[in-house]
Amino acid sequence: MLNLSLVKHALMAAALMLPACFANAHQYTAGALEIAHPWSQELPPNAPTVAAYFIIKNTGDTADRLLSADTPIAEKAEIHEHVMQGDLMKMQRVPTVDVPAGGTVTFAPMAYHVMLFNLKDRSLLQDGKRFPLTLHFEKAGAVQVDVNVQKQAPGASKETSHAH
Secondary structure, three states, rough: OHHHEEEEEHHHHHHHHHHOOOOOOOOOOOEEEEEEEEEEEEOOOOOOOOEEEEEEEEEOOOEEEEEEEOOOOOEEEEEEEEEEOOOOOEEEOOOOOEEEEOOEEEEOOEEEEEEEEEEOHHHHHHHHOEEEEEEEOOOOOEEEEEEEEEEEOHHHHOOOOOOO
């Protein structure tokens, strides 16, 4: 027999924990594109670059393309991907990233990512801080997101391959 008092307490505890689960989650919409949980990992003080990650979902029936990115905290931002060349995993710059109609593209460690070079403002690269990043799409236009800096990768972005 089900103990209703126990179920009631379990539901209350779960409800109280929901805000904590979504405290770092944030999503942006531009036309048919949804950009979910932009994040970056906290940097050691002398790291020369940082990467930004996010997930782009295209809910429309027309493809779009990520053309570039920029941020005021770095002199330069480039779209990169990791690829296997022989037995070596290498990072290389890509000119654009296609976002297929009805598809999802994951920017994650060891996959697509936005590399930020010549960092100007390291004060925003500490756990719990955020910095602005503008993503430039062919059809959706410029979309500014806030990148959440955190000590570890979020559980949802631990994929290591492109999700198309």
